[in-house]
Amino acid sequence: MNQPLHFVPSDEFRQRAQAVVENPALQKSFRGAMDFLQNKRLAQFPDDEALQRLRDLGEAIRQYSLSKLPDLLETLEAKLTANGIQVHWADTPEDANRIFIEIAQAQGARAVIKGKSMVSEEVELNHALQAAGIEALESDMGEYIVQLADEKPSHIIMPAIHKTKVEIAELFAERIPGVDYTDSVDELIQIGRKVLRDKFATADIGVSGVNVMVAETGTLCLVENEGNGRMSTTVPRVHVAITGIEKVVEKLTHVPPLLSLLTRSATGQAITTYVNMISSPRKPGELDGPDEVHLILLDNGRTQAYADPQLRSTLQCIRCGACMNHCPVYTRIGGHAYGTTYPGPIGKIISPHLLGLDSTYALATASTLCGACAEVCPVRIPIPDLLIRLRTEAYKNPATAGEAVRGAGSAYSSLAMALWHGWAATYRYPTLYRLFTWCASRLRFLTPRTQGGWTRNHVAMQPAKRRFRDRMNRS
Amino acid sequence: MSQQNIRQRILDKLRAAQAVPLPCPDAVVFYKETMEDQPTRVERLMLNMKNAMAEVHRSSAADLGLCLNKICSEKQVQLLAVAPELLPDAALFEHMGHQTKILPVTQCHVDQEALFNTVDAGLTLTHGGIAETGTLVLWSGDESPRMLSLVPPVHIAILHASCVVESLMDMMIREKWSTGLPTNVVLISSPSKTADIQQTLAYGAHGPKQLVVVLVEDR
Numbered sequence: 001m002n003q004p005l006h007f008v009p010s011d012e013f014r015q016r017a018q019a020v021v022e023n024p025a026l027q028k029s030f031r032g033a034m035d036f037l038q039n040k041r042l043a044q045f046p047d048d049e050a051l052q053r054l055r056d057l058g059e060a061i062r063q064y065s066l067s068k069l070p071d072l073l074e075t076l077e078a079k080l081t082a083n084g085i086q087v088h089w090a091d092t093p094e095d096a097n098r099i100f101i102e103i104a105q106a107q108g109a110r111a112v113i114k115g116k117s118m119v120s121e122e123v124e125l126n127h128a129l130q131a132a133g134i135e136a137l138e139s140d141m142g143e144y145i146v147q148l149a150d151e152k153p154s155h156i157i158m159p160a161i162h163k164t165k166v167e168i169a170e171l172f173a174e175r176i177p178g179v180d181y182t183d184s185v186d187e188l189i190q191i192g193r194k195v196l197r198d199k200f201a202t203a204d205i206g207v208s209g210v211n212v213m214v215a216e217t218g219t220l221c222l223v224e225n226e227g228n229g230r231m232s233t234t235v236p237r238v239h240v241a242i243t244g245i246e247k248v249v250e251k252l253t254h255v256p257p258l259l260s261l262l263t264r265s266a267t268g269q270a271i272t273t274y275v276n277m278i279s280s281p282r283k284p285g286e287l288d289g290p291d292e293v294h295l296i297l298l299d300n301g302r303t304q305a306y307a308d309p310q311l312r313s314t315l316q317c318i319r320c321g322a323c324m325n326h327c328p329v330y331t332r333i334g335g336h337a338y339g340t341t342y343p344g345p346i347g348k349i350i351s352p353h354l355l356g357l358d359s360t361y362a363l364a365t366a367s368t369l370c371g372a373c374a375e376v377c378p379v380r381i382p383i384p385d386l387l388i389r390l391r392t393e394a395y396k397n398p399a400t401a402g403e404a405v406r407g408a409g410s411a412y413s414s415l416a417m418a419l420w421h422g423w424a425a426t427y428r429y430p431t432l433y434r435l436f437t438w439c440a441s442r443l444r445f446l447t448p449r450t451q452g453g454w455t456r457n458h459v460a461m462q463p464a465k466r467r468f469r470d471r472m473n474r475s
Numbered sequence: 476m477s478q479q480n481i482r483q484r485i486l487d488k489l490r491a492a493q494a495v496p497l498p499c500p501d502a503v504v505f506y507k508e509t510m511e512d513q514p515t516r517v518e519r520l521m522l523n524m525k526n527a528m529a530e531v532h533r534s535s536a537a538d539l540g541l542c543l544n545k546i547c548s549e550k551q552v553q554l555l556a557v558a559p560e561l562l563p564d565a566a567l568f569e570h571m572g573h574q575t576k577i578l579p580v581t582q583c584h585v586d587q588e589a590l591f592n593t594v595d596a597g598l599t600l601t602h603g604g605i606a607e608t609g610t611l612v613l614w615s616g617d618e619s620p621r622m623l624s625l626v627p628p629v630h631i632a633i634l635h636a637s638c639v640v641e642s643l644m645d646m647m648i649r650e651k652w653s654t655g656l657p658t659n660v661v662l663i664s665s666p667s668k669t670a671d672i673q674q675t676l677a678y679g680a681h682g683p684k685q686l687v688v689v690l691v692e693d694r
Contacts, residue, residue, distance in 0.1 A: 036674045053505070060500035067497040070489040089482040141680060142671035158671060165673045189669060189677040196681065201591045217656050227625060227667040227682025234621045234659075235587075245485065252653045253502045256644045267670070270523075271608040274682070275662035283658055287559070287582060287620040303488035312494070 013362045016337040026162065030334050033161045037325040040268025041376070058261045059380040061254045062316035069306065072215045072248045073297070079218030083280040085293045093123035096298050100125060100240060101132045103294055107238055109134060109204035113196075115232035116140040116224065117209030118156050118319065119242050119298055122341045122354065125207070137203075139196050139228040141189060148175050154335030156342060157266050157321040162334050196228070206232030206290065210243035211318070212258055213295075215250050218279055220295065223263060225273040233278060239290040241278075245297050246306075246315040258318055261378035265320040301353035301406070308404045310389060314349050316379045321346075323373035323383060329366055338363060345373035349386045352393075357407030361394035437467050506644040516606040517636045521690060523609020527665035528678060529686040536691055540570040543598070543631070546687055547575045550629060552595040556580050560600050560618035561633070580620055590626045597623035597683075598631045603638035603646060608664055611688065612646065615659040624663065630683040632663070637693045 020026050045051040065072060077087045090096035096119075104112065112134055114120065126147070129136040138147040142159035146152060149171055153159030160168070169183040172191055179191055200206075208229055212221040220241055222229050233239045249255065263269045282289035305311045324330040324344025335343035340351040340360065348363040364387045373383040393401065397417070398409030426436050440463040447462045454461065511519075521531050534542035547555060556578045561567060568577055578594060580586050590597075602614040611632050615621050624630045640646045643662070647653070667682030678684055 033674055057500060057502060057505055060497075061502065064497045064500055067494045069494070070486050073486065073489075089478060089485055091481045091484065095481060139681065140671070141669045145671065158674075160671055161674075163673075165675065168672055185672045185675040186677050188672055189680055193679065193681060197591060200681075201587065216653055219656055225667070226669045226671075226680035228680070230621075230625050230661065231681055234625060245489075250499070251502070252647055252656075253644060254500070256642065256647070257502050257505060259643075271610060271662065271664050273663065273665045273668055277656065277660040277662075278658070279656040279660075280658045285617040286615065286658060287580065287617070288622050289615065289658055297485075299485045299488075303485060303492075306489055306494075307492045309492075309494075312492070 013337065013339060013366070016339065017333040017366070020333045020337055025164075026334060027332065029162060029164060030331050033158070034325050034331045037158075037268065041265055041322060041325070042268075044264035044268045044270060054257060054261060055378055055380055057257050058318075058378050059316065061249060061258060062318070062379045063313075065249045065254070066246065066306070066312060066315055068250065069246070069248070072250055073245060075250075076213055076215040076218065076248050079215060080295060081218075083218045084283075085218065085220075085280060085295055088294060088296045090123075090296055090298045091300070093298075093300055096123045096242060096296050096300075097125060097128035099296055100242070101128065101134070103238070103240060104129070104132070104134055104205060107204055109238070111135045111199070111203045112137070112205045112207055113199050113203035113232050113236060114138050114140075114143070115206065115208040115222070115229035116143055116159075117207060117242055118153075118341065119209055119244055120207060121153060122300065123242070123298065125242070136207075137196070137199050139199070139232060140224075141192050141226060141228075144192055144196065145171065148172075152336065152341075154343065155321060155324065156319055156344075156346075162336065200228075200231045200235050203232075203236045205238045205240055206234075206236040208233050208239065208241050210241050210247055210295075211262065212255055213243070213248040214252050214255060215248055217252050219252070220278045221255060221259070222276040222278070223259060223272040223274070224276070225267075225269075227274060230274055230276050233276060234289055237290055238292045238294070239278075239281075240294045240296065242296040242298065245299055245302055246317075262318050262320050265322040265376065265378040301355075304404075304406060305350070305353040311353070311386065311404065313381050314353065314386060316381050317346055317350070318379055319346070320378055322376045322378065323381075326372040326376045328368065328370060328372065333366075345383045345387075346381075349381075349383060349390065352390055352405055352407070356410075357390065357394050357405050358410035359407070361390070361407070361411045364390040364394065434469070437463075437469065441465060441467050441470075503644065503648060506642050509641055511606075511641075513636070513639070516641060517604075517639050517690065520604050520606040520609055520639050521688075523606070524611075524664070524686075524688055525609075527609055528668075529609075529665055529688050532687065532689045534689055534691055536693065539633070539689070539691060540567050542689055543567060544570040544572055544575075546631060546689070547596070548572050550596065550685070550687075552629065554578055554589070554594050554596075555631075556586070556590060556594045556597045556623055556627060558597075558599045558619055558623050560616075561598060580623060587622070590622055594627045596629035596631055596687075597625075597627040599623050599633070601632050601634045601638070602660075603640060604634050605641070605643055605646065605662070606639055607642045610643070610662045610664045613661050613663065614657045615661075616657055621659055621661070624661065625682050628679070628683060629685045629687065630663075630666075631687045631689065633689050633691060635691050635693055 126136045145160040154162040173181040281293045330344040393408040394411040401409035666686040669680040
């Protein structure tokens with residue numbers, strides 16, 4: 001699983017999904033985990049009217065921030081720089097990794113300890129660091145587990161949600177030197193704690209993501225439960241934060257409603273154990289904290305989503321994961337089947353901008369458009385509308401597809417398009433329709449035995465011997 | 476491409492979209508302060524913290540030293556790392572039994588080894604408390620290092636009842652946070668925890684396994 005998961009051919013996606021659907025243990029695992037998260041979220045929002053008002057506010061804050069995004073980024077950069085935090089801009093994952101490696105090499109860094117960061121997964125930072133001879137260790141317990149297993153996170157909030165404790169117990173006993181098998185969760189966590197403590201104390205650089213950036217104060221806000229985020233941003237001499245350009249708000253007072261929506265929607269907590277607000281490196285006279293703080297701002301296709309007024313709403317996302325927790329498709333196929341860094345409904349609408357529609361259009365079709373994701377989204381992203389839009393983009397004629405989404409038109413097939421045109425004409429002209437149905441009932445023996453997706457689960461369709469029209473006329 | 480060019484390209488692309496400016500949402504009005512008296516609010520904070528597995532104690536200002544001694548002896552704290560802000564208050568430590576040694580933290584990089592390996596508990600003041608979520612607010616500063624509330628297995632936090640407010644928003648507005656924040660503000664609402672293994676809650680992930688709050692009832 002260590003190979004880059006950049007390309008998602010639709011048949012591979014289907015095979016991966018099929019494999020999960022046919023695995024009862026995984027089905028039980030995901031169903032249980034999703035029920036757990038759904039119930040925890042629901043318990044945090046007992047008053048629906050209050051929830052709807054808070055969602056309105058969250059949506060308004062995110063839309064307002066996006067409407068001023070270029071200005072806010074400049075204000076943020078100026079404020080952070082004045083506070084002593086160094087800001088770097090990255091167009092592509094390669095840029096981001098190059099910037100990171102330059103910072104690391106300037107420090108002579110050998111070891112990096114990582115707090116949880118999905119953007120670092122998006123750019124495959126660990127891969128790049130490994131290639132540059134720098135050790136990168138994940139410290140979030142879930143991330144540590146998937147790294148130990150040579151896998152990728154299957155959920156953006158709970159990375160190891162696909163694993164049972166017995167699997168984790170076996171993994172620890174096999175991969176951590178001197179560890180005996182135990183399936184006590186407390187003992188497993190203490191084993192992880194012990195291994196990682198030594199790493200916090202000796203790592204040269206700590207890495208983190210960011211949940212919200214505040215332009216007016218130049219502040220990076222991070223939420224977490226374990227304390228590894230605080231460790232990574234407090235103990236090593238250098239802290240490097242990496243995040244997407246969309247995660248900025250203007251005012252500090254915009255933070256409390258977003259945090260409240262985030263933690264309650266994600267894990268059903270009124271607040272996480274720690275909310276960490278970082279506004280500068282260690283100041284002279286202070287006893288601890290990193291001497292240097294860097295922020296890498298990543299574009300990687302976000303400006304493409306931004307350019308289109310409808311697709312822009314994709315960037316409202318605060319990465320709570322509620323859409324995947326409530327998605328009937330995610331619940332059945334899990335996070336790995338998608339083959340992208342961000343799985344589930346949010347992954348289906350953000351990945352085409354990061355990777356291009358040519359490799360991701362199949363994802364947008366893997367939805368019943370039931371709308372559960374939009375119903376729970378704390379910032380009201382109209383996910384089903386965006387899925388339909390992306391499908392439309394994918395099936396456009398490449399010659400006239402336009403530039404709204406890279407890879408638009410890649411699902412286009414001239415044969416399919418000709419068939420649809422024929423179908424439309426048949427239904428437009430009564431004479432043609434009658435001719436078609438007359439032929440269909442006479443030539444019914446020519447109907448193919450396999451009819452694409454239909455015959456995977458159904459008996460093949462065949463036209464009736466006599467047309468409905470004829471039967472009506474005769475009686 | 477140079478850093479400057481990348482930055483400019485990203486900003487240019489965003490500006491080219493010509494997004495329609497929207498009115499700034501007022502998040503403050505959303506958080507109306509509940510009409511509670513201070514003691515009720517403090518009770519709520521303590522209840523919320525207790526429900527989140529924090530251990531809560533109460534003490535008068537005069538008896539704080541005794542209270543700390545009781546906590547330290549119960550928890551068999553042999554080495555207590557103390558934030559510089561608390562050191563001048565000798566009365567805090569005069570009751571401390573001989574089983575508990577005090578480590579005055581003056582330079583964290585010097586004391587880091589001890590903090591990670593031998594210190595049993597870290598003692599800090601708090602900037603304030605938030606009733607709504609049962610949260611301690613800690614501001615970093617010259618005399619308030621960040622590691623004491625994070626690295627040792629037990630964190631003992633002194634909270635003055637008069638510093639408890641309703642919500643984070645409330646505290647931000649009252650104290651005009653938008654005019655300037657310290658290097659680090661951290662909100663703490665429970666001992667360190669994780670549910671990353673099969674959704675089973677376990678305490679003491681990377682931070683303190685125990686969080687002890689000592690509420691000082693000011694007169």
